[in-house]
Amino acid sequence: MTQKPLNPLRDELRMQAAIEPCVVVLFGASGDLARRKLIPALFSLWKKQLLAPGFSVIGSARSQMSHDEYREAMRKAILEFEPDAFNDTEWKSFAAGLFYVSGATQDDQTFVGLTSLLAQLDSERGTAGNRIYYLSTPPSLYDPIIDQIGHFKIAHPEHGWARIVLEKPFGRDLKSALELDAKLEALFDEDQIYRVDHFLGKDTVQNIMVFRFSNGIFEPIWNRRYIDHVQITAAESIGVGSRAGYYEEAGVLRDMIQNHMLQLLALVAMDPPVSLDANSVRDEKVRLIKAIRPIDHGEVADYAVRGQYGPGIVDGAPAPGYRQERGVNANSPIETYAAVKFVIDNWRWAGVPFYVRSGKRLPKREAEIALQFKSVPHLLFGKTAEQQIEPNQLILRIQPDEGITLRFNSKVPDPRGIPETRIHEVNMDFIYGSTFAANFPEAYERLLRDAMLGDSTLFARRDMVEISWALLQPILDVWGGTPPSDFPNYEAGTWGPKTADELLEREGRRWRRP
């Protein structure tokens, strides 16, 4: 028997699911993420009528501001970062739901003001006790905020629901991740916790599942019988910029590999989930990550390579080395490049290495997953052709120039009629922009919407986070305990250190040049 929909007017294919009225409590409300991404994303949802009329935001930060001053600051942020999206009438209507509570998170008075304002909004704007606590703060503030949420007993409102959203990093190693999770678990149920990995909010990342599981022709060859190896790349041409303080504590292994890259690996390698509900998808991802062979401390050099950029040329302009960047220690041992080989011990992937790399100040910004197929078992086309035949590749391009490319070999037409067959590798391209010609929605818009809807599919679950840290912990230990002797070991504007090439060369493979 079908259930009658709660909202009969939403029962149509054009209308998106409804978000219940709620208050987003934004800690770190005047920070970069809030100004650049979160407030613009919420404003965009408002304009699309995806938020209830009484939807409200309470910004909280140390800076002293009135409600009106906060509204004005956020108005300026929209005008600065999303000027095309601004409409004064709509903004005024949205801004009427923006409020601000100033003060340190450790200060009880801040939370006294916050809880009183929450009650007032429930009564005046019909937000019904529903809250999202969004921690857009440095990780050092997670503990005091969570403590205060517990102290003021606002994790489980009497009416409505409460959820907590955290930005990465979720800890800086396995131990701190476990501590953070324990603290969260003491207050919240797992289904109230939303760990943001903004890569998962990207349409092209979500398309990996659609591509794999809605096309009958790929899944049968998506295994060790046909695939030789997989390369996952997230390259950036920029340096650390204004994030030196954070980066000096993190490095690329923590910043990219532990979260974004392992999520991509899981999406591309996992088995089909039984359904698309949040836990089915995340169960499969966790199952896959659990199947990755642990790397012993003594094997780290065989599986992982680190690098740090020195001065060079990027985009035609001189770029300083990492150690010359503002805010960076002149002898910094922090890696700005990492390449790791993962081996998956299961029936589907036995013997198929997954090479994952990420780095800063590489020649260009590029994120992609490349599956290289095995070579043909027997070559028919003579000696010349043998050297020209390349194994087929399927490349899922995440950003920019989002799309999918299949590389295969083709005969080169030869009007002179030379008997020798000449073969050339060609691309069959699907380019998102030329087919759908639509702008991709901002990842945060999707993630905020999902958090308000209570859909955690695109968020990292506790076990995934912990297993990922456990997998990388030996590398963190070895790298942390052995300062690099060769840093900087790659020039800005190149594809990383020589040792990264050697990681593949010793297995008879080479990195793609995206």
Add this chain to the structure above:
Amino acid sequence: MQDQLNIQTPRRVDPSSIDRELRKMWSEASADTAHPVIRARILNLVIFVDAAALGETRDAAAELAARHPSRTIIVGLNPKASESRLSAEVSARCTVSFHRRQQICSEQIVITADGRSVDDVHGLVAPLLTSDLHTFLWWRIAGWPLGHSLDVLVDHCDRILLDSARFVSGAIELDALFSLIKECGQRKPTALPIGDLNWTRLGVWRTALATLYDVPTYRDRLAELRRITISYVPNSGRPAASAAQTVPAAAMPIEPVLVAGWLGSRLGWKGPEKQSGTERGNDVFRFSSPPAVELVLEASGPAQPDAIRSEAEGSRGHSLGIKSIAEIRFECGGEPATSFSVRLKAECLETVVLIEGQTQANRIVACDDKPDADLVAEELDILGKDTVYEDAIHGASILARLL
């Protein structure tokens, strides 16, 4: 934002060699190494239009191609021409993309049919449809989709798009529209779904109303819904009613009746019965479904004179589209006294929730009258039939019969 540019002025071609000319055109375009061209098409779009409106249709189609790259075939009909002949033009419409590195191009074919040749145009169009791509037919002419060529071409189509705002006689044409949808739905071997740009246009109203039901406390109040009043602007050229006179049926725009039909079908109203002798000449219907609901269609002010309409609105005939509706008000029984209102205010849609006379929530969003290209772009995302729309038309047609 992508930049639109046309790399070619349309070139006149012999109608019998359109395909050859297209190949030549692409070959020349690919020789431009400074601006590499990607030729893209994911669907066939056939547009029927009055020959007089070819210019604006070309522009609308080019905008559309930037979102849905297609082989677009625009058929301009000029049946009153004394001479009977077919003529054709081809051009490529391109959008600069990928950090200005490449151009994404779609092809546009314009066929003009004069005199009796309007009935021969299918012979030219059918072979030009790219195989294995979905084919949409957009009827961009005021009045009903009719004609021999159209009859033949619908066999090649997956979906027909029309715009009920272009119907000249307003709401009384809803019954005929329902019959057309039913007939197309029973078409053999496959049903032919119909899309309506007016339905897409009204999406902003529907969404605003739907959000009221998203809020649990509002939903509780809406369970006590007693009366819905839809204030509308009567169609132009047909004066609004005087104080005690019913608005003539032909002055009733389609939009308020369509929204009423949608509400009735979604909320499960049974009936309706028209009330007679109502105040101020409003159309009042009573639905018996529990609890009983009264629907009031209330003329709001005088008809909009044509002179103040924008060009876009004018090209739709009598309809003002989203501006045909001035306000939709929900009044609930029981305690506390609650009303919900969604109304047009300047160029915005304002949602107001009043509980015991106090405004509890208020939201204002922009309510631009979208150009046709945007509306069609939304429709091209839908392949099957839209049962919610069809149910709404059914409900609206029942009301229209009672007007």
